Amino acid sequence: xxxxxxxxxxxxxxxxxxxxxxxxxxxxxxxxxxxxxxxxxxxxxxxxxxxxxxxxxxxxxxxxxxxxxxxxxxxxxxxxxxxxxxxxxxxxxxxxxxxxxxxxxxxxxxxxxxxxxxxxxxxxxxxxxxxxxxxxxxxxxxxxxxxxxxxxxxxxxxxxxxxxxxxxxxxxxxxxxxxxxxxxxxxxxx
Numbered sequence: 001x002x003x004x005x006x007x008x009x010x011x012x013x014x015x016x017x018x019x020x021x022x023x024x025x026x027x028x029x030x031x032x033x034x035x036x037x038x039x040x041x042x043x044x045x046x047x048x049x050x051x052x053x054x055x056x057x058x059x060x061x062x063x064x065x066x067x068x069x070x071x072x073x074x075x076x077x078x079x080x081x082x083x084x085x086x087x088x089x090x091x092x093x094x095x096x097x098x099x100x101x102x103x104x105x106x107x108x109x110x111x112x113x114x115x116x117x118x119x120x121x122x123x124x125x126x127x128x129x130x131x132x133x134x135x136x137x138x139x140x141x142x143x144x145x146x147x148x149x150x151x152x153x154x155x156x157x158x159x160x161x162x163x164x165x166x167x168x169x170x171x172x173x174x175x176x177x178x179x180x181x182x183x184x185x186x187x188x189x190x
Contacts, residue, residue, distance in 0.1 A: 016186075017115050020179050030172035031110045037169050038106040040159055045102045048151050049095050053086055055147050062140050068133045070094055071124070105176065122184030138188045145181045149174070 009016045021027065056062045066084055069077045073093045078084040084091070101121060108114045123129040125136040136144075152173055156166065 010186075013115060013119055014112065016182075017179070020182055024175045024178060026172070026175040026179060029168075030175055033165075033168045033172040034106055034176065036165075037156070037159070037161070040161075041106055041155065042103055044155050044159075045099050048102060048155055049099045050086075051151050052098065052144070052148060053091065053095060056144070057086060061137075062144070065134055065136055065140075066091060066094065070134070071129075118180055119183045119186075121180065123187045125184060126187045128187055138185060141184055141188075142181070145177060145184065149177050152177070 004019060005015070009019060056066075060081065063081055063084065067078060067081065070090055070093060073090050075089045075093070077090060078088055104114070104117065108117075120129065122141075125134075125141055127135045153170060156169055156173070159166075161169065
């Protein structure tokens with residue numbers, strides 16, 4: 001039986017990631033499977049981003065989080081939900097960030113720098129980073145991650161990859177998104 005320092009899981013990001021990857025079974029083969037679909041998946045990123053934002057805009061409890069000025073955005077800020085449209089410059093700014101995130105998932109080296117990036121993706125949705133006025137409730141973050149997983153799964157299935165490649169890739173992304181979800185939810189617990 002492996003001994004795990006549970007206190008260290010909460011304070012040491014690398015240790016936490018190592019534990020999660022070992023427990024879930026996310027390894028080099030999974031990373032390779034994700035990287036191997038980059039060329040065919042990246043062209044679908046704009047479609048995935050649009051689908052995610054249509055979903056986010058379908059609910060007032062998720063759309064409202066896009067009213068405050070986003071960290072790094074310098075343009076005009078909408079003042080009401082009615083002013084906030086899917087083609088508003090602030091949303092274009094946010095869509096670009098989500099698109100960059102999805103591209104990084106399939107192209108970036110899975111190293112210490114990338115782990116810090118994945119952790120920051122979770123942190124910026126809390127008051128601990130970015131705009132302190134934007135605090136996404138955990139239920140909405142979990143809903144977003146679940147929807148992202150479904151959009152990604154539907155896109156991958158639609159690529160008509162060879163069955164064994166499709167299964168391997170779907171399993172790899174499933175593991176990765178659980179790790180990402182843990183790296184997001186950990187910032188809600190502390």
